[in-house]
Amino acid sequence: MIKVLVNGAAGKMGLAMSAGIAAEKDMQIVAACDVRNTGRCLGELCGADIKVVIENDLQKAIEISEPDVILDLTNPQVVKQNVITAVRNKVPVVVGTTGLTDDDKAELAVMSLENNAPVFIVPNFAIGAILMMRFAAEAAKYMPDVEIIEMHHNQKLDAPSGTAAMTMELIAQNREPHIQGAVNEKEKIAGSRGGDYEGIKVHSVRLPGFVASQEVIFGGTGQVLKIRHDSISRESFIPGVLLAIRKVQSLNGVVCGLDSVM
Numbered sequence: 001m002i003k004v005l006v007n008g009a010a011g012k013m014g015l016a017m018s019a020g021i022a023a024e025k026d027m028q029i030v031a032a033c034d035v036r037n038t039g040r041c042l043g044e045l046c047g048a049d050i051k052v053v054i055e056n057d058l059q060k061a062i063e064i065s066e067p068d069v070i071l072d073l074t075n076p077q078v079v080k081q082n083v084i085t086a087v088r089n090k091v092p093v094v095v096g097t098t099g100l101t102d103d104d105k106a107e108l109a110v111m112s113l114e115n116n117a118p119v120f121i122v123p124n125f126a127i128g129a130i131l132m133m134r135f136a137a138e139a140a141k142y143m144p145d146v147e148i149i150e151m152h153h154n155q156k157l158d159a160p161s162g163t164a165a166m167t168m169e170l171i172a173q174n175r176e177p178h179i180q181g182a183v184n185e186k187e188k189i190a191g192s193r194g195g196d197y198e199g200i201k202v203h204s205v206r207l208p209g210f211v212a213s214q215e216v217i218f219g220g221t222g223q224v225l226k227i228r229h230d231s232i233s234r235e236s237f238i239p240g241v242l243l244a245i246r247k248v249q250s251l252n253g254v255v256c257g258l259d260s261v262m
């Protein structure tokens with residue numbers, strides 16, 4: 001039985017992932033931390049059978065519950081300190097929270113090895129999205145003309161999405177940079193041909209109704225290949241979170257990306 005402490009348990013991700021963990025036979029939530037909803041029962045908040053009260057002191061919660069793994073789903077301002085607390089207590093930690101910089105990762109890597117406490121940083125828990133990127137990188141070896149359409153909800157602030165940017169980087173490793181489309185093409189409306197990364201075009205759609213979708217379209221002689229992933233709800237992250245929790249104890253130092261254990 002893997003004993004899990006969920007940090008940021010009262011947040012949108014924390015509640016959804018806690019319910020997912022509670023449904024598993026090989027893991028159990030032994031503690032939950034957050035700075036809001038302190039003193040409330042996590043099970044009542046997320047509608048699952050979890051008899052754990054939310055606490056607001058991570059250090060104290062670790063000492064009392066002695067978790068095997070900490071899952072951090074907090075926010076970019078506090079994530080580094082949370083990871084340091086986990087590592088100093090020699091507890092392996094899965095980090096779903098965004099915001100750790102390359103410098104942070106380098107610093108944490110040293111601490112992680114010194115304390116023998118692995119840190120697994122997972123920017124995207126959606127297994128389907130990881131597979132989409134892997135398959136797209138493979139397809140680019142044989143079909144190097146490719147465009148990406150990524151579709152997200154209309155509150156998203158950055159474009160293209162992190163997943164689209166990562167997909168382009170992976171594709172670029174398997175494809176020579178080249179101009180796509182007609183050399184003398186003209187845009188009648190600026191931006192119609194999308195953004196450009198080494199000749200790969202990317203188009204960002206922002207509309208209510210979408211959660212997170214991406215289509216990678218490869219064009220070849222007489223054929224078109226489309227690889228598409230849709231995150232329909234937050235539950236899409238649960239299988240990836242469970243996989244990360246099961247794998248983190250066997251890792252060394254700082255490891256990034258779910259693909260490293262798939």
Ligand SMILES: NC(=O)c1ccc[n+]([C@@H]2O[C@H](COP(=O)([O-])OP(=O)(O)OC[C@H]3O[C@@H](n4cnc5c(N)ncnc54)[C@H](O)[C@@H]3O)[C@@H](O)[C@H]2O)c1
Nearest residue numbers: 008010011012013034035073074078096097098123124125
């Ligand atoms: N890796 C992925 O696949 C993935 C997917 C979705 C979201 N995220 C990331 O997960 C994080 C959480 O997202 P969310 O939508 O649940 O946000 P949220 O704001 O709903 O939840 C964050 C929670 O952290 C709590 N918190 C803040 N400071 C804290 C502290 N010092 N100690 C304990 N708890 C603290 C907040 O009170 C809140 O309940 C964000 O960084 C988000 O970008 C990652």
